[in-house]
Amino acid sequence: QITLKESGPPLVKPTQTLTLTCTFSGFSLSTSGVAVGWIRQPPGKALEWLALIYWDDDKRYSPSLKSRLTITKDTSKNQVVLTMTNMDPVDTATYYCAHKDSSGYFLDYWGQGTLVTFSS
Amino acid sequence: SYELTQPPSVSVSPGQTANVTCSGDKLGDKYVSWYQQRPGHSPVLVIYEDSKRPSGIPARFSGSNSGNTATLTISGTQAMDEADYYCQAWDSSIPYVFGTGTKVTVL
Numbered sequence: 001q002i003t004l005k006e007s008g009p010p011l012v013k014p015t016q017t018l019t020l021t022c023t024f025s026g027f028s029l030s031t032s033g034v035a036v037g038w039i040r041q042p043p044g045k046a047l048e049w050l051a052l053i054y055w056d057d058d059k060r061y062s063p064s065l066k067s068r069l070t071i072t073k074d075t076s077k078n079q080v081v082l083t084m085t086n087m088d089p090v091d092t093a094t095y096y097c098a099h100k101d102s103s104g105y106f107l108d109y110w111g112q113g114t115l116v117t118f119s120s
Numbered sequence: 121s122y123e124l125t126q127p128p129s130v131s132v133s134p135g136q137t138a139n140v141t142c143s144g145d146k147l148g149d150k151y152v153s154w155y156q157q158r159p160g161h162s163p164v165l166v167i168y169e170d171s172k173r174p175s176g177i178p179a180r181f182s183g184s185n186s187g188n189t190a191t192l193t194i195s196g197t198q199a200m201d202e203a204d205y206y207c208q209a210w211d212s213s214i215p216y217v218f219g220t221g222t223k224v225t226v227l
Contacts, residue, residue, distance in 0.1 A: 037216060047155075047163065047206055049216035060215050063121065096162060105210035106153040106168040113162055 002026035004036075004097050004111035011119040012087045018116060022080040022097030029055055029075050033102030036080040038071065040093040041113075048093075052100065053080055089118045122211045124219035131225045132197045140192040140222045142207030150209045152190040154183060158203045166205075167192060194224070202226045 008020035022036060029036060037052040051071040052060045061069050070083045080097060094115045098107035124144045132138035142152065152170050155163035165174050167183035170190065180195045190209075194201050207219035 039216070039218075046221040047208075047218040049214070049218060052215050063214065104168060105151055105215070106165055106208070107155075107163075107216070108165050108168070108174060110162040110164070 002099055002109040004099060004109060006095060006097050006111045006114040008095070008114050008116065010115060011117055013119055014088060016087050018082075018084045018087050018091070020082045020084075020095055020097075020114065020116075022082070022111060024078050024080070024097075024099065027099060029053075029073055029078070029080070031055055031102060035100035036073070037098050037100060037107060038080075038082045039096045039098060039107075040091075041096070042090075042093040045093075050084075050095075051082055087118075092117050122209070122214060122217050124207055124209060124217055126205075126207060126219040126222045128220075129223045129225065131227055132194070133227055134199060135196055138194040138197050138201070138224055140194075140205050140207075140224065142190040142192070142219045143188055144190075144209060144217075145188060147188050147190055147209060148186045150185075150211065152183065152185045153208045154181075154192045155206045155208065156201075156203045157206065163206065197224075197226055199226050 004024040035054045038050040051069050053071045068085045073080045094113040096113045097111045099109040154167040156166045157163045166177050166181045170185040171183045182193045184191050205222050209217050
């Protein structure tokens with residue numbers, strides 16, 4: 001059974017760096033073709049893809065956010081970490097991580113999401 | 121950048137058929153997936169590779185993709201199908217492009 005769970009600070013301040021961790025089970029990020037992605041959703045708005053990391057450490061980023069994002073993996077811990085620099089209130093959103101199957105281009109398992117908001 | 125456009129809302133009566141469209145340039149050349157998101161919940165994959173259903177997804181969900189438009193069809197719509205639906209395509213420049221989302225209301 002594949003599960004993913006996001007963790008991170010619920011509150012951030014402007015200009016801070018956000019670090020989110022996705023801890024997963026039921027699959028290995030060493031398996032050919034497998035990947036883990038991050039997607040966010042501002043309140044009441046659509047899904048937005050952020051980043052993806054493959055089993056072979058290949059990384060892809062959203063062009064609009066590429067300069068602010070870094071995605072890494074720790075295969076031994078079954079974790080994927082996303083950092084986003086220079087946070088702004090417009091980055092308020094629920095952040096999800098999701099599993100990409102080795103055979104396709106879809107996200108078949110999603111975490112429960114973690115809401116990130118701003119403190120004044 | 122590649123964009124996918126969906127109607128903001130679709131209304132359907134219980135037991136009837138709902139069609140949710142997703143438009144993008146030469147979308148028929150790409151594989152399209154569809155996700156259901158109920159309020160307060162994470163997205164759930166309901167269709168992948170245009171028309172395939174994951175295990176556990178009811179047969180009333182089906183999909184098609186041709187030309188510039190992909191369509192999610194919900195036949196015999198039930199109250200539990202009321203949710204937001206997002207299409208997603210894979211593009212060489214951006215691995216995951218999501219549509220603008222459609223709220224399906226079962227009246």
